[in-house]
Amino acid sequence: MKENPAMNKVYENMKPGVLSLHGFLGDDKRDIELIIDHDAAELESLGVTAVEIAAGLEKLRDKALEGLGDYISLEGGFSVKANSIRxxxxxxxxxxxxxxxNVVSLSGPGIDSxxxxxxxxxxxVREHGFFQGKGSPFRLEPAEIAGILKKLSGDV
Ligand SMILES: [Zn+2]
Structure with missing residues (x-):
């Protein structure tokens, strides 16, 4: 149990099967605040902010939605698609x-599947600087996604 009662509710919400099938923490044993702090430090060393990453992801999502469920090709061998789930x-x-x-899938050089x-x-990412726990299917590695967005900056 955590000291902060408000955070207890957040931990509960992030467990698998509460709000989403897989939850948000994967098999990461770090406190949520620590996950956020570690990623924030990484972003700082990269010279990029969570808000900038979120803006890039939003553009990618908008691009993906144009494909209506099919992959759209982007520069540098990347491609992106969006699946809208009810x-x-x-x-x-x-x-x-x-x-x-909306689940956006991005593939391309350097991305495992x-x-x-x-x-x-x-x-x-934008409001909480939270990239999710390691092992979560939707975990984004700040350095990886920052690098990809940089390569795509002309296209999205
Ligand atoms: Zn929020």
Whole structure:
């Protein structure tokens, strides 16, 4: 149990099967605050902000949605597609509002199979600096995604 009662609710929300099938923490044993701190330090060393990453992910998502479920080719051998799944998800941190279940899949050089993110995931990065726990299917590695967005900066 954590000291902060408000965070207990967040931990509960992030467990598999509470808000989403896989949850948000994967097999990461670090506290949520520590995950955020470690990723924030990495972003700082990269010279990029979570808000910039979120903006890049949003552009990628908008591009992907144009494909209506098919892959769209981007520069540098990358391709992206969006699958819209019925239903909406709330923010596990307790923000008001619901996020559509668009799942964006990105593939290309240096990516092991595909890299996936959702509308809620974009919100978590932008508002909470939270890239999810290691082992979560929607975990984004800050250095990896920052590098990809940099390569795609002319295209998205
Ligand atoms: Zn939120």
């Amino acid at each position: 239903g909406k998800l709330p923010c596990p941190f307790g923000h008001k509002g619901l996020y559509r279940k 595909v890299l996936m993110f959702t509308d809620l995931g974009i919100h978590l």
